[in-house]
Amino acid sequence: MATTTRQKAGWGAANTVTFVVIAIPLLWIASLSFKTPAAIADPSFWPAQWTWGNYRGILTNSTFVRPLFNSIGIGLIATFIAVVFASMAAYAVARLTMPGKRLIVAGALLISIFPQISLVTPLYSIERSIGLFNTWPGLIIPYIAFGLPMAVYILAAFFQQIPWQLERAAKVDGATPWQAFTKVIAPLAAPGMVTSAILVFMFCWNEFLFAISLTSTTSARTAPAALAFFSGGSQFTTPTGPIAAAAVVITIPIIIFVSVFQRRIVSGLTSGAVKG
């Protein structure tokens, strides 16, 4: 199909509009993060004076560094466990003959549309009584539960595309079902696991409601929650610059992720979540 000049111009315009609409809010936060406190009170888009001061401020301040560390740790642990559990469940759903599959898929669907606020009150109460409140596991456990459905969908769809014969061949050669899983299927499933891990980690990284409800100090508070509790360097400085800098810091990993894994994220979200 030959492309006409008009088509080229049309797509060029569409690309440009899309790019501008997405980029401007991002550039604005970046610009704010480089403004000096004096320049903040100036609505021009770019800073009149540039400074690294906001970054220096937040990166030497434990009210942001500690939550950043919590975010990374809690995100990685929750992602790892969620992907392991989801792989096991997805394998069973996709490959094995067993009762109750429908129930598992329905449960996963239910969780993925579940209003988190409905769990905040009971989880707050339960976690306080069993000592999980304001701890890493107190956030990791709910994150695993809410990361699972997406991972199960993506992995089950992925497992279905892996050739059956290999598994059967392994069993003919005397492998147990468990060996067939770990030795044959798991390596083939690795790309699907990477995709679901990226998406689960992005969910954990983004989560806010549990993060502010189930924590009370920086010992477990994650970075998005810390943003909301920021105050200026002193009582009289507005925290605009530091908040913008912190927002940029927690956005950088996301930009790296989507740049490196664009294909996987697109295929994961289009194939796994909604094979309609």
Next chain:
Amino acid sequence: MTVAPPGEAPARHRRKKPPLSEGARAERKLGLLLCAPAVIVMIGVAAYPICYAVYLSLQKYNLAFPNAVKFVGLSNYGAVLSSPYWWQALKVTVIITIFSVLFELIFGMALAEVMFRTIFGRGFMRTIALIPYGIVTVAAAYGWLYAWTPNEGYLSALFNNGAPLTSTVPSLAIIILAEVWKTTPFMALLLLSGLAQVPGDLEKAARVDGATWWQRFTRITLPLMKPAILVALLFRSADAFRIFDNIYVLTGGGHNTYSVSILGYDNLFSALNLGIGSAISILIFICVAIMAGVFIWGFGVKAPGADLAK
């Protein structure tokens, strides 16, 4: 041991149940074992707490008076349902849900076309489009908040240095704007899977027959995409209904812009009222359940993953 034909999954599914071979029993046992951790976590974090919330919602329970816990039946529900705050929150939530999902559907369709069909820089456009999807909602929300702050924000400066976040309707518009900017890419990705299923030949044939772009879109693309659109609507409506982060940052729920999630949060952490907070939680859960029910049974959304369980 019976030998199963080397067929595909459906053949296995139709196999008669009673004579379970040793292999089949081992398989079943393994399957249950493999599912157990995921099921236990989901029950522990969702099913059990929601039941506990039902129990809490029937108690008079204020954390400020922890010794005055008392069974009060449905009176917490009565208190919530007769409160103007609940109805205001529900109204705000429904308005935000309807408008943001509507705009996301329109822009998401356009963005899906760009991500799927653009003739230059497709990879780059897809990467760019994923950034709002991945960005931390709170981080983006602060960007919008400062952009609309008078004397500080470029958007406020564009609109006569106005302070739109100090009155209800403009605040809601900005909340919807922030929501739409952030989640349109997700909607586009959900739609993309539908778009990918429209056979290219059909498009081409219609084009040869002289159908205009609009005719091809409304007569071919849309009907074939209907299942994907319905699934996307279900997911996004459920997600928009629980909106919290954007409102928390942009207005804190002030100027009558609180959603049901903000109301529930405030009742727990400002009023410390576990009983009322739980009743609100349960009512929100019921709302989402009704919404999902309407989509699945009313519009015939084929629940995602239904074909996985065959």
